Amino acid sequence: MNHIQIKTWSVFASLENVDLICADISAWMMELNLPGHIFALELLVREALNNAIIHGSLMNPDRKVFAELQCDMDALRFKVRDAGAGFDWQATLERIIDDKRENGRGLKLYQLYADQVEFNERGNQVTLTRLFKNGISSDEN
Numbered sequence: 001m002n003h004i005q006i007k008t009w010s011v012f013a014s015l016e017n018v019d020l021i022c023a024d025i026s027a028w029m030m031e032l033n034l035p036g037h038i039f040a041l042e043l044l045v046r047e048a049l050n051n052a053i054i055h056g057s058l059m060n061p062d063r064k065v066f067a068e069l070q071c072d073m074d075a076l077r078f079k080v081r082d083a084g085a086g087f088d089w090q091a092t093l094e095r096i097i098d099d100k101r102e103n104g105r106g107l108k109l110y111q112l113y114a115d116q117v118e119f120n121e122r123g124n125q126v127t128l129t130r131l132f133k134n135g136i137s138s139d140e141n
Contacts, residue, residue, distance in 0.1 A: 005032070009067040013057030013082070017065070018049045025069060032071060037130060040113045041076060044128045045069075047106040048080040056082030056124055075115075079127045086123030 007028060011017040022042050029038045049065065057063040063083050070077040089107075110117045116129035 004070055004072040006071075007069045009065075011065055011067075012061050013053045013059065013063040013065050014061050015050070015053055015059075018046055018053070021049060021067060022046060028069070034071075034076075037076060040130060041078065043109060044113050044130075045078055045080075047109050048078065048126055048128060051106055051126075052080050052082035052084075052124075055087070056084030058084065074132055076130045076132075077127060078129075079125065081120075081125035084124050086120075089119040089123045 007024070009017075009021050009024075011021065022045055025041060025045060026038050029035060029041065045067075049067065052065045053059060057065060066081045068077075068079045070079075107117075110126070110128055113130070114128040115131040116127075118127045118129075119125065
């Protein structure tokens with residue numbers, strides 16, 4: 001692969017769409033010969049989409065959620081954005097030290113399975129990056 005490949009989705013804020021996007025991503029990872037990234041990527045994608053639908057869109061099926069997956073020689077980058085008000089991600093990151101909290105576990109998952117986590121200033125978009133350790137490799141986890 002010598003160039004960036006991109007897939008995009010624009011879906012209504014319904015949890016059923018999470019499964020559809022994850023299935024699409026898994027099939028695409030197989031086409032790109034990247035099966036070793038499916039588990040971690042799907043975990044990140046599910047968490048980000050669930051947050052966008054539940055917290056950002058308030059489960060309102062009339063609202064849209066936008067997602068994009070980029071794959072190049074160096075990384076997989078998943079971006080999700082909702083039309084919600086956003087959240088104070090900096091303050092939330094400071095509070096997630098307590099593992100028993102019900103909220104904030106998604107941010108811990110991001111830190112565990114993504115090499116880079118970036119939020120926009122408003123807090124209604126997250127970009128999760130998984131770097132390829134030795135270039136594109138099908139056996140990384």
